[in-house]
Amino acid sequence: MTSYEAHFKVWRGDPQGGGLEDFSVEVHDGEVVLDIIHRLQATQAPDLAVRWNCKAGKCGSCSAEVNGRPRLMCMTRMSVFTRDETVTVTPLRAFPVVRDLVTDVSYNYAKAREIPSFVPPPGVAAGDYRMQQVDVDRSQEFRKCIECFLCQDTCHVVRDHEENKTSFAGPRFLMRVAELDMHPLDAAAGSGVDRKRAAQEEHGLGYCNITKCCTEVCPEQIKITDNALIPLKERAVDRKYDPLVWLGSRIRRRGSTD
Numbered sequence: 001m002t003s004y005e006a007h008f009k010v011w012r013g014d015p016q017g018g019g020l021e022d023f024s025v026e027v028h029d030g031e032v033v034l035d036i037i038h039r040l041q042a043t044q045a046p047d048l049a050v051r052w053n054c055k056a057g058k059c060g061s062c063s064a065e066v067n068g069r070p071r072l073m074c075m076t077r078m079s080v081f082t083r084d085e086t087v088t089v090t091p092l093r094a095f096p097v098v099r100d101l102v103t104d105v106s107y108n109y110a111k112a113r114e115i116p117s118f119v120p121p122p123g124v125a126a127g128d129y130r131m132q133q134v135d136v137d138r139s140q141e142f143r144k145c146i147e148c149f150l151c152q153d154t155c156h157v158v159r160d161h162e163e164n165k166t167s168f169a170g171p172r173f174l175m176r177v178a179e180l181d182m183h184p185l186d187a188a189a190g191s192g193v194d195r196k197r198a199a200q201e202e203h204g205l206g207y208c209n210i211t212k213c214c215t216e217v218c219p220e221q222i223k224i225t226d227n228a229l230i231p232l233k234e235r236a237v238d239r240k241y242d243p244l245v246w247l248g249s250r251i252r253r254r255g256s257t258d
């Protein structure tokens with residue numbers, strides 16, 4: 001086994017402020033950034049705060065920014081850096097710092113709660129649901145999400161604009177709206193939930209200018225922009241300019257004022 005000394009800069013601090021701290025630390029063959037952070041905890045900085053759980057790219061909790069790019073620390077191999085390269089690890093920038101590398105991601109949970117869940121079709125018993133395989137496959141892609149929130153962190157709509165957080169759900173949750181809106185068995189419309197209107201008016205779909213930055217950082221390689229956000233935009237616009245839908249809404253509106 002070969003090993004070498006790497007130069008790390010790690011952000012230390014709390015909501016009042018902080019800065020980068022320098023470390024020289026041993027790296028062994030096959031290690032990932034999270035191994036090095038653990039070695040720092042074990043040997044030089046026992047109070048270094050970091051969130052992690054599975055060390056297998058599945059729990060979504062070790063998200064941080066490595067050399068400025070949102071990444072899972074447990075899935076970032078040290079071999080992607082040259083031996084003389086300084087590796088800088090900082091907390092996710094779009095969310096408030098709790099301490100060191102740990103951020104408060106509750107914005108995401110608040111956004112999740114704003115989306116009405118799947119409404120089962122009336123008159124069909126659980127277990128009797130039937131769908132085309134193509135519809136199953138579409139949902140399966142979105143369901144690979146591990147809620148690491150790297151896409152939420154990288155999206156420029158909130159990354160540098162805290163004020164947009166109230167009106168923008170972010171790519172992960174717009175993808176959830178898209179999944180439900182495209183679900184052939186979702187009966188939300190029958191219970192008065194208009195997912196397309198909500199996407200535009202409540203979840204800020206119009207803020208997304210399809211830069212695809214969210215797709216680029218997704219560790220599950222979900223095509224967030226191409227398969228969820230762009231189709232959702234097309235469906236929302238189709239509806240707005242569909243003459244039958246337009247006529248129906250005019251008649252309904254007139255009926256309500258008569």
Ligand code: SF4
Pocket residue numbers: 154155156157170171207208209210211212213214215225229
């Ligand atoms: S494609 Fe849309 S949601 Fe994704 S990063 Fe760009 S603006 Fe944000």
Ligand code: SF4
Pocket residue numbers: 144145146147148149150151152172214217218219220221222224
């Ligand atoms: S869509 Fe991808 S990047 Fe976004 S939270 Fe899910 S797994 Fe993470």
Ligand code: FES
Pocket residue numbers: 052053054055056057058059060061062063072073074075
């Ligand atoms: S520790 Fe679970 S995804 Fe990294």
